[in-house]
Amino acid sequence: MLLGFVCVCSLELVSGTEEECFCLYDRQRKGKIEAQDLITVMRCLGSNPTPSEVQRHLLSHNIGRSGELDFSTFLSIMHQQLLQEAPEKEILDAMRMADKEQKGFILASELRAKLTGLGEKLSDQEVDELLKEAGVGLDGLVHCEQFAKAVARCCAKR
Known part of the structure; x- marks a missing residue:
């Protein structure tokens, strides 16, 4: 190890x-990188954060745009980002919140309204693609676990 850092993250060394x-981005060799380099370092490691996600990570650690972060903070941010990028659990959790009766499914029309109207809005075509991939039944119900797996598969293909 270059600087002697030891950290356990997600139960793996x-x-x-x-x-x-x-x-590589610790230009002054003081064990820190500049906040503005965080997105580049994360992307070098295969993560794909948006600028707003990086900003949110920095703010959660009280680091401004002109600030610096040490390796431990960087690992914490990477860990959070990788959890975010594991979409199946995140989607399943969101689906379960929409499934007020906890039956394991929601109406396709309700899901469509949420996906096209809230957060990062999807187009009708994108929603159609997801619903097709998830195998929505003739009853118009979207099974939460099947949908979460289908979305995770779609994300993995991209």
């Missing part, structure tokens, strides 16, 4: 790759 990439 951090590989040297994270440390090597971090060190």
Whole structure:
């Protein structure tokens, strides 16, 4: 290990790759990277955060745009981002919140309204594609677990 960092993340020992990439952007060799380099370092490691996600991560650690972060903070942010990028659980949790009666399914029309009207809005065509992939029944019901798996598969293909 280049700087002697040891950290356990998601029950696995951090590989040297994270440390090597971090060190490439530690230009002043003081064990820190500039906040403005965070998105680049994360993308070098295969993560795909949006600028707003990176800003949110920095704010959660009280780091401004001109601030710096150490390796431990970087690993914490990477861990949070990777959890975010595991869409199946996140989608299933959101589906369960919409399934007020906890039956394991919601109406396709209700899901369509949420996906086209809330948050990062999807187009009708994108929703049609997801519903087709999830195999919506003739009864118009979307089964939460099937939908979450279908969306995760779609994300993995991209």
